[in-house]
Amino acid sequence: MDEIFILAEHIKGKITDTTYEILTLGREISAKMNRPLKAVLLGKGVGNLAMDLGYADGVVMMEHDLLANVNIQTWSIALMHIIKEKKPEMVIMGSTNSLMGLGSYIAEKMGLPYMNLCKGLRVEDQQVVGNAILYGGKIEADVRPCAKPILVSVRPGNYPGDPARTRREVPVECVTPPDTLMEAKINFKEFIQAERKDIDITQCDVLVAVGRGIQNKENIVHAETLAKIFKNAAVVGSRPIIDQEWLPLTRLVGRSGMSVRPKLYLALGISGAPEHMEGMKGAQLIVAINKDKKAPIFRIAHYGVAEDLFKVIPKLAERLKK
Amino acid sequence: MMDEQPKSTVQEDIERLFLLPEGQRVLSCIQCGTCAGTCPHGEYMEYTPRKIIAMLRAGQIDEVINSKSMLKCLSCYACQLKCPRGIKLTDVLLPIIKGKVFESIVEMPPDLQRSFENTLRYGNPMGESPKKRAEWTKNSKVPVRILKENPAPVDVLWIVECYPSYHPRGIDVTLATARTFHRLGIDFAILGEEERCIGDCAGYFGEFGLQEALIEYSLNIFRKYKFNRIVTSGSHAFNTFQRWYPRYDFNIPVHHAMPFIATYIDRLKPFLKKPLNYTVTYHDPCCLGRCVGVSLPECFYHQPRILLSSIPGIKVVEMVHHRENSICCGGGGGGMWLDTYFKAEGMERLSERVVKEAVAAGADVLAVSCDYEISRFEDAVKVLGLEEKIKVKDIMELIDESAGGDETL
Amino acid sequence: MKILVLIKMVLDTVEEIKIDPSGKKVDTDAARFILNDVDNHAVEEAILLKEKYGGHVTVLAVDAPEIDDALFTAAAKGADRIIKVTTGMEQMSTQTMAKLLHSAIQNMNTQFDLILTGVQASDDIDGEIGPSLAAQFNLPYIGMAVKVLPDPQGRSTEVVTELGGGLYASYRSSLPVIVGISAAEKPPRYVPIMKVRMAMKSKKIETIPAPAPPPGSKIDVLKLYKPVVTGGAAMITGTPEQIADNLVKIFRDRGLS
Numbered sequence: 001m002d003e004i005f006i007l008a009e010h011i012k013g014k015i016t017d018t019t020y021e022i023l024t025l026g027r028e029i030s031a032k033m034n035r036p037l038k039a040v041l042l043g044k045g046v047g048n049l050a051m052d053l054g055y056a057d058g059v060v061m062m063e064h065d066l067l068a069n070v071n072i073q074t075w076s077i078a079l080m081h082i083i084k085e086k087k088p089e090m091v092i093m094g095s096t097n098s099l100m101g102l103g104s105y106i107a108e109k110m111g112l113p114y115m116n117l118c119k120g121l122r123v124e125d126q127q128v129v130g131n132a133i134l135y136g137g138k139i140e141a142d143v144r145p146c147a148k149p150i151l152v153s154v155r156p157g158n159y160p161g162d163p164a165r166t167r168r169e170v171p172v173e174c175v176t177p178p179d180t181l182m183e184a185k186i187n188f189k190e191f192i193q194a195e196r197k198d199i200d201i202t203q204c205d206v207l208v209a210v211g212r213g214i215q216n217k218e219n220i221v222h223a224e225t226l227a228k229i230f231k232n233a234a235v236v237g238s239r240p241i242i243d244q245e246w247l248p249l250t251r252l253v254g255r256s257g258m259s260v261r262p263k264l265y266l267a268l269g270i271s272g273a274p275e276h277m278e279g280m281k282g283a284q285l286i287v288a289i290n291k292d293k294k295a296p297i298f299r300i301a302h303y304g305v306a307e308d309l310f311k312v313i314p315k316l317a318e319r320l321k322k
Numbered sequence: 323m324m325d326e327q328p329k330s331t332v333q334e335d336i337e338r339l340f341l342l343p344e345g346q347r348v349l350s351c352i353q354c355g356t357c358a359g360t361c362p363h364g365e366y367m368e369y370t371p372r373k374i375i376a377m378l379r380a381g382q383i384d385e386v387i388n389s390k391s392m393l394k395c396l397s398c399y400a401c402q403l404k405c406p407r408g409i410k411l412t413d414v415l416l417p418i419i420k421g422k423v424f425e426s427i428v429e430m431p432p433d434l435q436r437s438f439e440n441t442l443r444y445g446n447p448m449g450e451s452p453k454k455r456a457e458w459t460k461n462s463k464v465p466v467r468i469l470k471e472n473p474a475p476v477d478v479l480w481i482v483e484c485y486p487s488y489h490p491r492g493i494d495v496t497l498a499t500a501r502t503f504h505r506l507g508i509d510f511a512i513l514g515e516e517e518r519c520i521g522d523c524a525g526y527f528g529e530f531g532l533q534e535a536l537i538e539y540s541l542n543i544f545r546k547y548k549f550n551r552i553v554t555s556g557s558h559a560f561n562t563f564q565r566w567y568p569r570y571d572f573n574i575p576v577h578h579a580m581p582f583i584a585t586y587i588d589r590l591k592p593f594l595k596k597p598l599n600y601t602v603t604y605h606d607p608c609c610l611g612r613c614v615g616v617s618l619p620e621c622f623y624h625q626p627r628i629l630l631s632s633i634p635g636i637k638v639v640e641m642v643h644h645r646e647n648s649i650c651c652g653g654g655g656g657g658m659w660l661d662t663y664f665k666a667e668g669m670e671r672l673s674e675r676v677v678k679e680a681v682a683a684g685a686d687v688l689a690v691s692c693d694y695e696i697s698r699f700e701d702a703v704k705v706l707g708l709e710e711k712i713k714v715k716d717i718m719e720l721i722d723e724s725a726g727g728d729e730t731l
Numbered sequence: 732m733k734i735l736v737l738i739k740m741v742l743d744t745v746e747e748i749k750i751d752p753s754g755k756k757v758d759t760d761a762a763r764f765i766l767n768d769v770d771n772h773a774v775e776e777a778i779l780l781k782e783k784y785g786g787h788v789t790v791l792a793v794d795a796p797e798i799d800d801a802l803f804t805a806a807a808k809g810a811d812r813i814i815k816v817t818t819g820m821e822q823m824s825t826q827t828m829a830k831l832l833h834s835a836i837q838n839m840n841t842q843f844d845l846i847l848t849g850v851q852a853s854d855d856i857d858g859e860i861g862p863s864l865a866a867q868f869n870l871p872y873i874g875m876a877v878k879v880l881p882d883p884q885g886r887s888t889e890v891v892t893e894l895g896g897g898l899y900a901s902y903r904s905s906l907p908v909i910v911g912i913s914a915a916e917k918p919p920r921y922v923p924i925m926k927v928r929m930a931m932k933s934k935k936i937e938t939i940p941a942p943a944p945p946p947g948s949k950i951d952v953l954k955l956y957k958p959v960v961t962g963g964a965a966m967i968t969g970t971p972e973q974i975a976d977n978l979v980k981i982f983r984d985r986g987l988s
Contacts, residue, residue, distance in 0.1 A: 011894060021986070071902065072862070073871045097894050100850055100874035101865075101911055104858035108826065108866035113949035114858050129953065135744050135853045139757070142953040143856065160986035185871040185908070189901040192891065206987065212704065230988060243665065243705055257662075264987050274448070274489065285985060287978065288964060296490070303981060304964030305974055315975035320988055424923060435921045442924065443765070444745060451745045531924025 003086070004030045005060070007079065007093040007102075008041045008053055009070065012191065015052045018094035020161030022154055023055045025121060026092055027164065030057075032123040035089055038173075042078050044068035047172070054168035060086060064177040069188040070098040074181055076105045081178040083110065083149055090128065090150035092121070103151045113145035119158045128152075136282065198250040199234055206233035206264045209253060209280070210241055213269015213290060213309060217246040222313045223268060229320045230264070238276045254279035268309045272297030289313075330384050332422055340378075344414045350407055351375040357401035357411060362649050363394045366669050371401050371411045374419060383419075392416075392423045393431065393663065396672075397526035397655035399612035403646055413565075413616060417528065420655075424528030433659040438524065442532055445518030445539075446484040447659065455482075456514035458493045463728050464504035467511035475548035477509035480579075483556030484519050485693040491700065492693060498722035499555055499579055505593050505725060506586050510553070516543050522558035525566055527656040537570055544574070551575040553582045555718075557609035557692040558654070564617040578610060580691040580717050584625035587632060593725040597635030602720070603685035604630060604638070605676055605699070606648035607692035621646070626691060626717055633724045641679040649676055653694035673702035681712055688714045732786035732881060733841060734777045737832060737848040737860055738770035738805070740795040744853070754954045756822055759796070766801040769849030775915035776879060777847050778809045784881060787811050789843075791835065793828050794818065799936060800927075807922045807930040814839075814937040824948040825855045829863030831944050836864075838939065843907055845881060845888065850874050850911030857948045861911040871904050874911035881906070 006026040009016045023039065030037035039053035041061045045068075050059045060082060066074040079102070083091065093099050095117065107114035115121075115130035119140075122129050130152060132141040194200075201207060208223045208230075220235065227233040237247040239254055253260055254276040265283035270276065272288070272295055280286070286301040293306035305312060339345050351372065358370035368391035369377065377386050386392070395416055402412040409415070437447035445452050459466040467476065480503070486492040503510050521536035552574055554560050560578040567576075583590060610622040623645045630638050643649045650657075652672035657664070661671070677699055680688040688699055699714040715723075742748060742757060743765040749758040777788045789812040790805040792798050802813040816835045823831070836843075848861045865872035877899070878891035886906050891899050893913055967977045982988040 011898070069900065072874060097875045097892070097913075098900070101859060101862035101872050104826075104855075105862035105866045105872055107858055107949070108829070108863045111949065114826075115950055116855050116858055130950075132856055133958075134856060134955075135742055135748060137958065138744050138748050139750070139955055140958050141856060141955050144951045144953055146949045146951055160984075162986060185905040186873060187903045189889070189903055192899040192901055194899060239701075240705055249662075249666070252662075263985070264982065278449075285981075285987075286964075287981070293966075298964045298966070301964035303978070304966045305978070306966060306968075307971065307974060311971040312974050312978075315971045316978055319975050319979045320982070425925075428920075429917075430921045432918065438921065443743075449745060451747070453746060529923060531926070531928055535924055 001087045002089040003036045003038050004033065005038050005040050005086070005088040005091040006056070007091060007099070008039045008049070009094055009096060009099060010043060010046065010049060011070070011098065015049055016094070016096065017161050018096050018156040019053075020055075020164040021156060021159040022092050022094050023053070023164035024159045024161065025154060027055060029090075029121055029123060029128065033089070033126060033128075038088070040079065040082060040091070042067045042075055050172050051167045051169060054170050055164040055166045056170060058171045058173065060173050060175060062175045062177055064181055066181050066184055067177070071184070071186055071188050072101050072105065073186040074184045076102055076109070077181050077184060078177065080106055080110060081180070082175055085175060088149050090148075090152055092152045092154060095153045095155045103153045107151050111147075112149060112151050113147050114151040114153070115143050115145060116153045118152055118154045121152060121154070198248060201234050201236050201251060201253070202258055202260050204232050204234045204260070204262050206230040206266070207236045207253070207260055207262045207280075207283075208233060208266045208268065209236045209238065209270055210247075210268050211238045211270030211276075212240050213271075214241070215269075217244075219310075220246060222310070225317050226266065226313065226320070229317060236260070238270050238273065267297055267301065268313070270297050271295045272299070332387055333381055333383050336378065336383055336418060336422070339418055344410055347407070348375065348409050348415050349379070351409060352407060354406060356404045356406060360400045360404045362398065362400060362672050363396065363669065366667060367391050367394050371415060374415065386419060387422045387426060392420050393656070393660060394667075394669070395420065395655055396650045396652065396657045398608040398650035399616070400650070402616070403612050417526065420526070420528035421530060422528075431660055431663040433662055434527070434656050437659040438529055438532055441519050441524065442535065446488060447519065447523075448484065448488055450488045452518070453515055455487045455517055456512065458487060458496055459512075459514070461493075462497055462500050463731055464500050466500055468514035469511045469547050470514060470516055472511070473547055476511040477550050478511070479544070479547065479549040479552045480510045480512050481517060481520065481552055481554040481556065481559060482512055483554060483559045483693055485697070486555045487517070489697060491696045495693075495696065495716040495718050496555060498716070498718045498727075501722050501727070501731065502583055502590075502718060502725070504731070506583065506589055511549070513543060520554070520556060520559035520562050521566065522556070522562040523654075523656050523658065525562065526654065533566065537567060541570060541572065551577065553577045553579055555579045555693060557607050558694070561609040561613045564614055578622065578691070580610070580629070581622045581625040583718075583721070584629050587628060590721070591632055594633050594721065596724045596726055598633055598720060598724050599635045600687040601637045601639055601685050602630055602687045602689050603641050603680045603683045604644070604689045604717070605641070605651070605680070605695065606645055607690065607695060608648070608650050608654055610691055611648060612646055626689070629717055629721060630689065633720060636720070639683045639685055641676070641683045643679060649679075651676060651692065651695045651698045653692075653698055658694055671702060673698040674706055677702040677706060677708065677712065681708060686712055687720070688712055689717050689720060690714060691717050732780065732784050732845065733843045734780060734786060734788045735836070735843040735846045736773050736777045736788065736790045736805070736810070737846065737864075738774065738790060738792045738801060739767050739828065739852060739860065740764040740792075740798050740801065741767045741852050741854055750955045750957070754956070755952050757955065759822065764795060764797045767849050767852045769851065769912055769914075771849070771919045772915040773847040773849050773912040774805045774808065774810065775917065775919040776912050779916055780845070780879060780881065781809060789814065789841070791816070791832065793823075793831055802936050803930045803934065804922055804927050806934045807926040808920065812937065813934065814939060816939045816941050818941050818943045820943040823944075824857045824946070825852070825860060826857045826863055826948050827944055827946050829858070829860050829867065831941055832860065833864055833867040835939050835941060845879070845907065846870070846909040847879075847912055848909070850876070850913045856952070857950050859911065861909050865909040868909070870907055870909050872909045872911070873902055873904060875913040876910045877914045878916055879910060
């Protein structure tokens, strides 16, 4: 009872990055409130994934065919049952595409408080307070639940996942699936991997962007080197780069191209034309490298480096590879 | 005898319009093709004006409407100027056809769609906050009166327009203009937050509903204040005032900032002390040339040249295509937001053509007067890698530079 | 096929957002509102389905500033009925709005096959409309949809959802179902202003008066505030090696490498 639960998310047999992030958060809360941290694992044949959740103190598992792949309806039935049985203090889940709607559905069904859009949680006087981001990041809100158990949805990218990637054996409590699971009206059919001639840059976590400061097509290899080191990264460009066909149209960021909000936007030799900034100013972390310290990009970047990018990039690549 | 195909409603609609006198003139086309030859996008247009008229006569106008050819028309008036029959192609034929295209277009290029949605919502195509329209005044060392704060009667209502209010290079020109007005002792004020797009491109593209909404809005705002005349920094806005506003009983005198200050040349000359050693070529914008020649007795070809010659040290050279033969910068008729679309269609950018001609003429400064042109030509200069060879400046900037800019106020 | 689309207005963030003196609400006096972008996609998806399969589209919203424009625009695109619920209540949380919509829909006495809404909004502090309604109506819910392929005879539908990074998942659901749209199959069409004006003259927005609901939210907003913003970039200086070291640290702290 009163334990801190996090909901483990898995896709195609792998625990997602966001799950590790909320494990880190869960561990923080668990330490501050002195409660055990448990990971809720729903699925079919997922016993082997329990070890990946070893950062928690234990795993609460429910297995059934209908839970094999994430499905808002079956997973909400399962989770509601677990909440009723185990009476946790809170259930933290990631604000991810596949879990979209889960927290809201359960909150309404069970009359529970739901703190949505959170970038973080903190504990004040043994009470949890959520820090939510509204209106595309323009307003933050501190929110507090009025009842228990508490449901929380945390946005990806706010906690480091790496500390939580510990594989170790932890006790697994198995929960019998409720009969109501069979009443589900939604069935998972299949995964579809999109056939793309090129990647969808709006789905990348890291974008290494080149502007005219890259000087010529051959130099783009510097950006590619960096992109390869990061996960889920791609090289993109501003208008002049695409116009000169140094990169295809699918890599254009800006008014006439894509609007992107990656975790990291590394702008190399980009001055920051208004049309370009429109397409990337929503990025979570903007780091700009441009020789010109007056370049407009520095107005919206979080960190700036007014140095020759050709001097900095090789050093950066070297260190990141370690 | 074969059964004739029943006419489509679009065909009938258009034919009805051609029963009017101007419309009848359109139908007197001799199919010479001069329009197609003059059109800067002629080689990319499936349906040039000549062909449109031929299709209309053949009862096949639907094909024209369903093609995307009309998106490439920049409403630059080149065809209308050269038509040996004096047919009002850009004024009458093309807006009607474009209007029909617009009504039925299935997939509108996203940039253009966004520019219309932004203009309707925020009063500017960039989607900037209307509240920030007068932010530039904070950087002005000369006082700029905003009517909402001080509604006393004023001589000149200065309509700054969208790009000159929000775009960094546009703001450079606007600040220079403010300084020049100040030096000339002009009594002026701006609308600030209350100003919205005057309604230029919407009409030439066929979005008449948007244009009407914008014109109605502006007229309502104008009624609130007392002023003698309007001076605008927007060349497209200037053209809209001449071309479309009179339909709404609007009869206030309107000037474009550049020819306006040219009328004060004697008062201006004493300020132009600093010699500028540039070789300048002037790009005649469509809106102050061919377009406006339709509604006004004269085009503004000599005013910019008078202004340039008044600046000490400046040598004026002419591009091959100048005055009435000037090549459109590519921004008219919605073209400002169709660059990506044009690129995808494999079209050469007109702004690059102009920059190449400017360099070929021996200029190291390309002077402009149209608010769309600075960003378009600077873009072209960068893409062509000619930053070391040529700079783009608005005439107002050159005047201000010779007058000492901020320092000699 | 009878389709219901739920839309709502959200604060237009192009303008500066002000927080009211209480610190717990947004100051809406000078604020502008815009149709929630994904709700616009939901409308588009509904119209596309109607064009493909035939049927009837109802667009329903809770009254809010500038909602009339959004409703008339939906009508100009092809919506058959446009309805708004009036309560006199100014701001409300998403869950509270969901309760209001629930009673309004119940009183409409129409059996809808498909209920579409935008999957999320920027002010969903306590939940989303779609799943909240699904819970109240005891209907299945699928979120992040990018394609809806109904089989009206078979009383079921396939829904494709986007998981990100080019991966999609396909589900089959019985009808009726509530679907949270992430993107319509085609980008929302442009409606010439003329057509919207014509819709304003020819169509009427039906109004359903409703009493102000009790707050549906079980969370308390302690305070709203603007995130701490440093003016411009924090500049990193030093030798290229030092700069690189600094950058790596920043990336590692953010879990990026």
